[in-house]
Amino acid sequence: MNFPSSKIVKTALAGVLAGTALAASATAASADIVCNHWSECWHVHSRIVYPAEVGGVWHTDHWYKAHAHDPALHWRTDRYDHGYYRNGIWVAF
16 A cells, blocks of 8 residues: 555654643642651541641642651542541541
């Protein structure tokens, strides 16, 4: 089969543009961690505003790698809903 080179170029260009658009629309996964006054920490999937009495402190994935085995921290189950841990109990809001 003999295709005109302009058709091949147009097809390749369309593929590149589609790939670029897809890459631009992708968002990075959140790897943030939040810890409260009670040394309870968990991964979060979005940054929300916590009540002042919780004392939420945000950390990055790099911080997690350095503190994952810190015996002073209590690692809790990741949650997808909004809330926080208090003494091992999930408080939703």
